[in-house]
Amino acid sequence: xxxxxxxxxxxxxxxxxxxxxxxxxxxxxxxxxxxxxxxxxxxxxxxxxxxxxxxxxxxxxxxxxxxxxxxxxxxxxxxxxxxxxxxxxxxxxxxxxxxxxxxxxxxxxxxxxxxxxxxxxxxxxxxxxxxxxxxxxxxxxxxxxxxxxxxxxxxxxxxxxxxxxxxxxxxxxxxxxxxxxxxxxxxxxxxxxxxxxxxxxxxxxxxxxxxxxxxxxxxxxxxxxxxxxxxxxxxxxxxxxxxxxxxxxxxxxxxxxxxxxxxxxxxxxxxxxxxxxxxxxxxxxxxxxxxxxxxxxxxxxxxxxxxxxxxxxxxxxxxxxxxxxxxxxxxxxxxxxxxxxxxxxxxxxxxxxxxxxxxxxxxxxxx
Amino acid sequence: xxxxxxxxxxxxxxxxxxxxxxxxxxxxxxxxxxxxxxxxxxxxxxxxxxxxxxxxxxxxxxxxxxxxxxxxxxxxxxxxxxxxxxxxxxxxxxxxxxxxxxxxxxxxxxxxxxxxxxxxxxxxxxxxxxxxxxxxxxxxxxxxxxxxxxxxxxxxxxxxxxxxxxxxxxxxxxxxxxxxxxxxxxxxxxxxxxxxxxxxxxxxxxxxxxxxxxxxxxxxxxxxxxxxxxxxxxxxxxxxxxxxxxxxxxxxxxxxxxxxxxxxxxxxxxxxxxxxxxxxxxxxxxxxxxxxxxxxxxxxxxxxxxxxxxxxxxxxxxxxxxxxxxxxxxxxxxxxxxxxxxxxxxxxxxxxxxxxxxxxxxxxxxx
Numbered sequence: 001x002x003x004x005x006x007x008x009x010x011x012x013x014x015x016x017x018x019x020x021x022x023x024x025x026x027x028x029x030x031x032x033x034x035x036x037x038x039x040x041x042x043x044x045x046x047x048x049x050x051x052x053x054x055x056x057x058x059x060x061x062x063x064x065x066x067x068x069x070x071x072x073x074x075x076x077x078x079x080x081x082x083x084x085x086x087x088x089x090x091x092x093x094x095x096x097x098x099x100x101x102x103x104x105x106x107x108x109x110x111x112x113x114x115x116x117x118x119x120x121x122x123x124x125x126x127x128x129x130x131x132x133x134x135x136x137x138x139x140x141x142x143x144x145x146x147x148x149x150x151x152x153x154x155x156x157x158x159x160x161x162x163x164x165x166x167x168x169x170x171x172x173x174x175x176x177x178x179x180x181x182x183x184x185x186x187x188x189x190x191x192x193x194x195x196x197x198x199x200x201x202x203x204x205x206x207x208x209x210x211x212x213x214x215x216x217x218x219x220x221x222x223x224x225x226x227x228x229x230x231x232x233x234x235x236x237x238x239x240x241x242x243x244x245x246x247x248x249x250x251x252x253x254x255x256x257x258x259x260x261x262x263x264x265x266x267x268x269x270x271x272x273x274x275x276x277x278x279x280x281x282x283x284x285x286x287x288x289x290x291x292x293x294x295x296x297x298x299x300x301x302x303x304x305x306x307x308x309x310x311x312x313x314x315x316x317x318x319x320x321x322x323x324x325x326x327x328x329x330x331x332x333x334x335x336x337x338x339x340x341x342x343x344x345x346x347x348x349x350x351x352x353x354x355x356x357x358x359x360x361x362x363x364x365x366x367x
Numbered sequence: 368x369x370x371x372x373x374x375x376x377x378x379x380x381x382x383x384x385x386x387x388x389x390x391x392x393x394x395x396x397x398x399x400x401x402x403x404x405x406x407x408x409x410x411x412x413x414x415x416x417x418x419x420x421x422x423x424x425x426x427x428x429x430x431x432x433x434x435x436x437x438x439x440x441x442x443x444x445x446x447x448x449x450x451x452x453x454x455x456x457x458x459x460x461x462x463x464x465x466x467x468x469x470x471x472x473x474x475x476x477x478x479x480x481x482x483x484x485x486x487x488x489x490x491x492x493x494x495x496x497x498x499x500x501x502x503x504x505x506x507x508x509x510x511x512x513x514x515x516x517x518x519x520x521x522x523x524x525x526x527x528x529x530x531x532x533x534x535x536x537x538x539x540x541x542x543x544x545x546x547x548x549x550x551x552x553x554x555x556x557x558x559x560x561x562x563x564x565x566x567x568x569x570x571x572x573x574x575x576x577x578x579x580x581x582x583x584x585x586x587x588x589x590x591x592x593x594x595x596x597x598x599x600x601x602x603x604x605x606x607x608x609x610x611x612x613x614x615x616x617x618x619x620x621x622x623x624x625x626x627x628x629x630x631x632x633x634x635x636x637x638x639x640x641x642x643x644x645x646x647x648x649x650x651x652x653x654x655x656x657x658x659x660x661x662x663x664x665x666x667x668x669x670x671x672x673x674x675x676x677x678x679x680x681x682x683x684x685x686x687x688x689x690x691x692x693x694x695x696x697x698x699x700x701x702x703x704x705x706x707x708x709x710x711x712x713x714x715x716x717x718x719x720x721x722x723x724x725x726x727x728x729x730x731x732x733x734x
Contacts, residue, residue: 070665073638080635082628095666103635107666261449268447268470271440298437299462299474 001037001065001090005057007100010086011078013044013057014071016229019201021071022048032068034115035088037061045118046071051198052118052232053205066112067094077105118232121223123216125188127161129181131226134213135206137168137179138199140329140356144170144177145196153238156193163187169243170196175322176243176359177329190217193240198233205229247359248345251338253311255285256351259335262290263327265303269294270320272301280363281320285339286313294320316342317363326358368404368432368457372424374467377453378445380411380424381438383596386568388438389415399435401482402455404428412485413438418565419485419599420572433479434461444472485599488590490583492555494528496548498593501580502573504535504546505566507696507723511537511544512563520605523560530554536610537563542689543610543726544696557584560607565600572596614726615712618705620678622652623718626702629657630694632670636661637687639668647730648687652706653680661687683709684730693725 017033025031025048034045042059045052067090078086083101090096090109098105129137138157146154157170164187167180205226206213214225224231269281275296284291285307292303316339327335332350339346348358384400392398392415401412409426412419434457445453450468457463457476465472496504505524513521524537531554534547572593573580581592591598636648642663651658652674659670683706694702699717706713715725 073642073665076638077635080631080638082631102671103632104669105635105639105666106668108664264447264449265470268444268472271443271447272472275440297475298440299472301473302471304469 001035001067002063002088003037003042003059003061004085004087005042005059007078007081007084007086009057010059011075013042013055013228014075014078016055016205017044017046017053018071018075019204020046020048020051020053020231025049029068029110029114030116031071032110032115033071033074034066034068034112035090036066036112038064038066038112040064045115047116047118049116050195050234051201053201054118054230054232056228063089065090067096068110068112068115069096069107070109073107077107118230119221121216121218121221121232123218123223125190125217127166127187127190127215128212129166129215130210131206131213132208132210133181135203135208136331137181138203138206140179140331141168141170141177142196142199142203143325143329144172144175144358146172153193153236153240156195156236156240157199158193158240158243159190161187161190169240171241171243171359174319174361175326176246176357177326178243178247178357178359180355182355188217192217192222193236193238194222195233195236198231202226202231205231246345247357248338248340248347251311251340251347253285253309253314253337253339255290255337255339256308256334257290257305257337259327259330259333261305262335263324265292265305266320266324266327269301269303270324272296272299273320278363279319279321280317280365281323282315282317282365284313284315285309314339314342316346317365318346318360319363322360326360330356330358368402368434369430369455370404370409370426370428371452371454372409372426374445374448374451374453376424377426378442380409380422380595381442381445383422383572384411384413384420385438385442386571387413387415387418387420387598396435396477396481397483398438399477399482400438400441401433401435401479402457403433403479405431405433405479407431412482414483414485416483417562417601418568420568421485421597421599423595430456432457434463435477435479435482436463436474437476440474444474486588488583488585488588488599490585490590492557492584493581494533494554494557495579495581496533497577498573498580499575499577500548502570502575503698504548505570505573507546507698508535508537508544509563509566509570510692510696511539511542511725513539520560520603520607523562523603523607524566525560525607525610526557528554528557536607538608538610541686541728542693543613543724544693545610545614545724545726547722549722555584559584559589560603560605561589562600562603565598569593569598572598613712614724615705615707615714618678618707618714620652620676620681620704620706622657622704622706623675623701624657624672624704626694626697626700628672629702630691632659632672633687633691633694636668636670637691639663639666640687645730646686646688647684647732648690649682649684649732651680651682652676681706681709683713684732685713685727686730689727693727697723697725 036043042057045054081100087099094109096107169178216223273294281294334351403410412421448467454466461476463474536545583590640661648661701718
């Protein structure tokens with residue numbers, strides 16, 4: 001194998017592919033990147049057996065071939081090169097010769113055939129979304145996935161397509177984040193649970209522009225095609241919770257508040273909530289104002305935020321993290337809270353939009 | 368005590384003072400900041416008993432007093448405030464009431480009298496230096512201090528003033544970094560060993576401008592006055608090594624090389640040196656070129672850097688870190704290496720300047 005390519009493009013491809021390299025795999029070859037030039041272009045691949053990433057990099061392929069090279073070392077070498085033209089030659093014993101300017105590295109690699117193949121995802125089931133939109137959807141949902149593995153299905157995000165609507169939902173037993181998007185085309189019927197780890201990696205690859213991502217689905221795999229990068233992921237198996245029945249559609253108290261003011265006050269209250277055991281903040285919802293308090297051994301905090309309230313006054317307590325998590329990702333200037341009693345779930349929504357719903361369980365506290 | 372001050376200025380003072388707060392002190396009060404308004408201005412103080420930092424912050428002192436507040440919590444609270452005017456009131460039980468906009472924190476503090484006093488450093492022995500110059504001197508020397516404590520005196524930098532010259536020297540048994548400055552005034556005779564920790568903190572406080580730092584010396588303390596900040600530090604006790612006798616003044620090989628090219632090649636060679644056990648890079652000094660090589664189990668690297676050499680050709684090996692450490696801080700475009708044999712110390716200097724000398728012991732290796 002012999003290729004010549006541009007340092008910056010090569011580094012870009014390596015850094016993107018590296019995201020799937022697991023540091024602590026028991027299979028040493030998974031600490032490597034597969035450089036595959038068998039078909040005339042350079043594809044850089046990595047996998048941890050759950051996720052696989054493949055980047056196609058512009059390169060002049062002088063001689064076809066493939067090799068696996070240590071991911072960390074290769075990345076560091078390419079990053080440190082001072083010139084643009086990089087030549088990589090692999091001999092029959094999988095030794096890589098990397099030349100650039102007056103630098104010459106010789107690195108022992110492994111045969112490409114030893115690297116696990118990425119699964120082929122061929123499917124007619126396909127949707128397309130602008131990158132920035134998918135990025136925003138992932139950001140608004142994935143944080144609500146369960147972290148602990150006692151119910152593995154909840155460590156993923158349920159992605160459903162039906163008619164002209166896409167929805168993504170995540171829940172962990174304490175809160176639910178649901179984002180929906182209307183599109184102007186008929187979508188295939190899809191219902192899959194995507195591991196949160198996959199979405200976190202996808203989030204880092206997505207750019208803030210409108211170029212489309214294509215997503216393909218099979219029964220147990222999905223494929224994201226983002227520009228010259230392909231990400232293949234397994235899906236989680238099992239039945240997701242039927243969340244639609246837990247979202248209340250009635251309420252007796254409605255509060256409209258400026259998102260940023262509310263977030264900042266909750267974050268300040270969190271400083272003391274964190275000192276306590278349970279991260280607890282208390283809200284006293286009055287006609288024009290929400291009073292937020294929190295106390296710990298070392299002291300206490302009182303915050304007041306101006307609101308517009310309709311309905312009953314109410315005292316309610318929340319885990320401050322679960323509240324601020326949502327306030328950070330809601331993109332509208334004002335939000336609306338819908339409440340019934342201090343033991344019923346509270347719903348947060350952007351004002352003047354139905355595309356995001358966050359449901360949050362209160363914490364029961366003694367008066 | 369009652370004060371009103373500006374959030375940004377207060378935060379600035381807190382962040383600077385916090386640098387001396389030790390996270391792991393056995394004395395809980397050292398996790399606090401002393402806010403001292405007994406004399407009509409606000410001074411924020413911290414100490415870990417080795418270093419003490421005092422910042423004077425512009426504030427309207429309505430009522431005099433003092434208090435100790437948890438450093439981390441106070442910093443986080445002030446950072447999160449959304450408005451400028453902060454009011455702090457301390458009652459007779461040392462409870463602090465911090466008000467800003469619609470936020471009101473109540474934090475239990477401790478009495479100011481419980482905080483250890485910073486030592487008074489009153490001395491006629493004083494020098495002044497521009498901040499940016501002192502910053503550069505610290506950067507060029509402090510990295511060469513010993514890290515391990517087997518010879519405590521070597522964990523500090525020897526600072527000497529004599530006639531019209533200031534010198535700072537650090538050494539750890541493998542290398543020596545020496546920086547000298549000529550000034551245009553007669554200096555007091557000074558010879559002290561400053562803990563590297565103090566200089567590292569000073570480095571973070573110093574700004575990149577020419578405003579002067581005043582440094583005062585007593586027998587066992589020194590005081591840096593940097594704008595509205597005072598830093599007091601104990602000095603290390605003991606005899607420093609007489610380094611002047613270990614700097615060779617003769618050589619048989621002299622190499623002139625572009626600093627950045629040499630640094631980048633050494634850094635690339637380090638990538639493989641690091642994989643081996645001893646961080647070793649080998650230099651083969653020829654007439655027009657220095658060849659740099661390093662090898663590890665996984666592979667090897669060859670680098671070539673153009674040089675101008677006078678004298679004998681030479682093969683020599685170094686710990687790559689000790690070489691790159693110096694190349695990173697030498698500020699001239701070209702450096703000069705002076706060598707004799709592959710077991711004699713090597714001297715690095717900026718070309719066309721005598722103000723910096725770095726001495727480096729080679730590593731003996733089998734041919």
